[in-house]
Structures are given as structure tokens and as C-alpha cells.
Amino acid sequence: MIRLYVPYxxxxxxxxxxxxxxxRYLSAVMRQTVGDTLAVFNGRDGEWRAxxxxxxxxxVTLTALSCVRPQHVGPDLDLMIALVKRGRLETIIEKAAELxxxxxxLVTTERTNADHIRVERLRAIAMEATEQTGxxxxxxxxxxxxxxxxxxxxxxxxxxxxxxxxGDAPTVLEAVTTPGPWxxxxxxxxxxxxxxxxxxxxxxxxxxxxLGPRILRADTxxxxxxxxxxxxxxxxx
Numbered sequence: 001m002i003r004l005y006v007p008y009x010x011x012x013x014x015x016x017x018x019x020x021x022x023x024r025y026l027s028a029v030m031r032q033t034v035g036d037t038l039a040v041f042n043g044r045d046g047e048w049r050a051x052x053x054x055x056x057x058x059x060v061t062l063t064a065l066s067c068v069r070p071q072h073v074g075p076d077l078d079l080m081i082a083l084v085k086r087g088r089l090e091t092i093i094e095k096a097a098e099l100x101x102x103x104x105x106l107v108t109t110e111r112t113n114a115d116h117i118r119v120e121r122l123r124a125i126a127m128e129a130t131e132q133t134g135x136x137x138x139x140x141x142x143x144x145x146x147x148x149x150x151x152x153x154x155x156x157x158x159x160x161x162x163x164x165x166x167g168d169a170p171t172v173l174e175a176v177t178t179p180g181p182w183x184x185x186x187x188x189x190x191x192x193x194x195x196x197x198x199x200x201x202x203x204x205x206x207x208x209x210x211l212g213p214r215i216l217r218a219d220t221x222x223x224x225x226x227x228x229x230x231x232x233x234x235x236x237x
Contacts, residue, residue: 004018004022010040010048034052073102074102079105081104082108090121096222106142163186178233182233
């Protein structure tokens with residue numbers, strides 16, 4: 001069934017008009033007509049069955065019918081990713097949504113070297129991936145911030161999994177043993193600077209971890225770390 005994210009409150013009989021892009025998708029691409037049904041969600045009220053009430057030249061109106069799944073969110077997991085080239089970053093955002101990250105925090109480091117970032121495009125990619133996966137919440141995509149500033153404002157109750165390429169750290173499955181709020185930090189293509197690595201290793205809430213014997217690109221590292229974390233303490237168990 002077609003699934004769409006909508007920003008509107010969902011209740012029996014509620015009517016709402018989709019934006020131009022979603023309206024075009026339903027009417028021109030999926031050929032939906034009045035009376036056809038689909039699934040909608042807003043990240044708050046669960047998943048609802050809705051029907052097409054009106055198909056106009058530029059807008060489609062839906063009517064919410066009934067809730068088919070109560071609201072649920074996955075583990076409290078952030079992915080912190082140093083900015084990389086646009087194509088790889090877009091892949092990371094898509095896979096982070098598929099793999100259950102609740103938030104993606106974009107960071108800049110001493111060795112960050114990336115294209116101009118369009119955060120709104122990344123948010124659209126996250127929304128489309130969420131619609132495809134069946135999850136009921138869209139991951140938040142934060143504006144880029146310097147790593148130093150992010151660490152200065154850190155809540156120590158959230159553990160930080162620092163993916164270290166130095167080769168002397170335990171594996172992710174060894175480093176992550178307890179559930180709770182976590183964040184995974186993936187560095188830039190040039191790796192963390194020695195100063196950044198020393199600071200991260202000194203943090204009492206941080207756990208350094210290795211991703212195997214090979215050096216991984218940022219997108220592969222992010223996917224691998226998310227997968228291993230989910231297998232260790234996430235909702236895959």
C-alpha cells in the first residue's frame with residue numbers, strides 16, 4: 001500500500017490537502033482516483049488508513065478513516081556524521097532512516113571537506129526513506145555544527161560510540177553492551193585529527209570502537225556501525 005507522511009493531525013473524518021509534490025505523485029504517477037485508499041502517518045498519531053476524497057488539477061484531498069497502527073518510535077539513537085561529499089551523504093541519510101536512527105546530526109571537524117549541504121533536501125530524502133520502510137517517525141536532520149561545540153553541550157546521559165580507525169579499539173559488539181540513549185560518531189574521509197581523537201577518548205561517556213580490519217568509506221562505516229549497534233542493543237534483537 002502507498003504510504004505518505006503528512007504534517008496534519010489525524011482523527012476519524014479529518015480532511016487535509018496534500019502538497020503539490022505528493023498530489024502529483026498520487027494523481028499522475030500512481031493514478032489514484034476518488035475512493036482509493038492509502039496509508040498516512042504524521043509521527044504522532046500512528047498510521048492511518050485514508051481515502052482519496054478529491055483529485056484536483058494541482059491538489060489531492062484525503063480523508064482519514066481509521067488508525068491501523070498505534071504510534072511507535074524506535075531506540076533513542078543519534079547518528080553523528082562528519083560532512084562528506086553530497087552523494088555519499090545522501091546515501092547515509094537514506095540508510096540511517098532505514099536502519100532506525102532517530103536523529104542525524106551533521107558535524108564539521110578539522111578535516112571536513114565537503115560540498116555545500118542542502119539540509120532541506122536531506123530531510124526530504126529521510127522522509128521518502130521513512131515512507132518506504134514502514135516506520136512511523138521521520139528522523140530529524142539537524143543543521144551542521146562544529147564537533148567542539150556539539151561536545152561542549154553534550155548530555156552525559158547519552159553514551160557516545162566513537163568509531164576509531166586507530167586499530168586498537170574493541171569491536172562495536174564489545175563496546176556496546178547496555179541499552180539506553182546512544183549516539184554513533186563517524187568521522188570525515190580524512191579521519192579525525194590526533195587532537196580530536198585524544199579528546200574523544202578522554203570523554204567519560206564515550207566508547208571507542210573499531211569497524212574491522214579494513215578502512216571504510218564514511219557511508220559504509222555509518223551503515224556498518226548502525227547495523228552492529230542495532231544487533232547489539234537495538235530493536236533487532
